[in-house]
Amino acid sequence: MLPGIIYFLIFKIWPMWGVLMAFQNYQPSLGMFSSDWVGFKHFDRLFHTPEFWTLFRNTFMLAFYSLVIYFPITIVLAVLLNEVRHEMFKRYVQTLVYVPHFLSWVVVAGITFLLLGSEGLINKWNEAIGSGRVDFLYSPDWFRPLIMLQIIWKDAGWGTIIFLAALAGVNVQLYEAARIDGASRLRMIWHITLPSIRSVIVILLILRLGHFLDLGFEQIYLMLNAINRGVGEVFDTYVYRVGIQQGQFSYSAAVGLFKSVIGLVLVWLANRLAKKFGEEGIY
Template sequence: MSHPQPTLSANRGAKTKRSWVGRMKKDRWLYLLLLPGLLYFLVFKYLPMWGVLIAFQNYSPFLGFWNSPWVGLGHFQTFFTNPDFFRLLRNTFILAVYDLVFFFPAPIIAALLLNEIRVGIFKRLVQTFIYIPHFISMVIVASMTYVLLTTGGVLQELIVQLTGHRINMLSDPDWFRPLIILQIMWKETGWGTIIFLAALASVDVEQYEAAVVDGASRFQRLLHITLPAITGTIVILLILRLGNFLDNGFEQIFLMTNSLNRTVADVFDTYVYFVGITQGAFSYSTAIGLFKSLVGIVLVYGSNWLAKRFGQEGLY
């Protein structure tokens, strides 16, 4: 959207050397097409961004944005010296790492497995089935988890019969993180395969045929043709994911939190809600949000730089 067909204007520019005003006039319709997109980002993304200034104020809704007193980095100081800080950071970080280690590879593996299926109808059927959970809201997923895992719930009873132990996963702090990761895997793995399957669809079939002639086994074909074909996609998705590294998905954590697993369930996202919205500490929670975004920016730039060092394309 932000690139208004550079080839078009480049061709015209080659014919007659124009000033940039002339070029803009020439391509005015393309720039007009660009305008709604630009306006969207200005109005809904860049304008509200000034709101982060209240992280450096003692914002009060009664004094407003202009009259609230400035406090500099005071809120950041309170946050970093807060005894809760390390617990929150730990919980957020562990969940984020679990997400990256267990959930991130799941769609890749699922796509690779689906790619090996040769019976078209079976492949399409599985695809349709595994896409379904993406379309339901996290609230439904959470309530289904509660229905299946409470005492007397189908899964709870199944586990009792299989293992002989009664584990209450919903209130056991040790089971909170696996449960969150399992939920997100259940919900989003299928949907995540789409982008990889699209990348795989563009692989030239001749490469496989040539590999077969050369005597490559299926595993070798997977390793040397299929996997390289999606490496670029994997790297880009990984960089994008790192930008939201400290986002654990507020809704899901909020819905799965109860008084028994709070020690491991409190993360930055829910803390911002409890402190910021329910207790009205707007500036303080904005400071926490800003801290999260800063970590995200550092990770995106860092991983992009690293990806380029390793010869991958990266984001920009």
């Protein structure tokens, strides 16, 4: 446990002192404990800035799509992999869907540009068949679908690992008894497989809600441009633009703390709801 404890102390617990910046007019030359305290001034500025509702809507929409599209796909993919009986083929497919996770978002964005750019393979194919070019990368309507496709391609396979581990612990006698009773594969999946991993699904869902507004900076930033910024600018890129590029550290800390509070509230609500439905929850 020691490496894990050290990791959380250094990268999760100790940085929590940085939350104090959200209530200060932080000056690097003065340090955190000598900077002037301003209370909730930065939060008031955030909630009254004209960009707030645009940022909140863009972040919420992408997070919602990720929750209702990406998360179920990982479960479906895990169940499908679990149903494969040919071990060599199963391992080959698992490796194939795991590999994209280890690619950086820069590489994923580069692949996207090669395929969907104005001179990309897809547009060249469209021209060859007489369909005309489509501005995938510069159209606001295509921004969110492209983000979801990238997330699914890169991380859906990796997201199946915990579900596959849970599926490995399902009692095989349940399947044998169901097969004797004449149950089809779909019936066994619905009445045995999914109920057996229901608690794992609930726990992972609750944990995911804790990062509901954390979409990740790199992917969104690489896909942003002047045309799609109206639907693509989220809190993470806003923090970089205002906090890092403009040096407003306290204000950007307040934005980050706002996201964390939303995640905490969602975890608390989801955990209470899970307990009402008879699940253990996370605490």
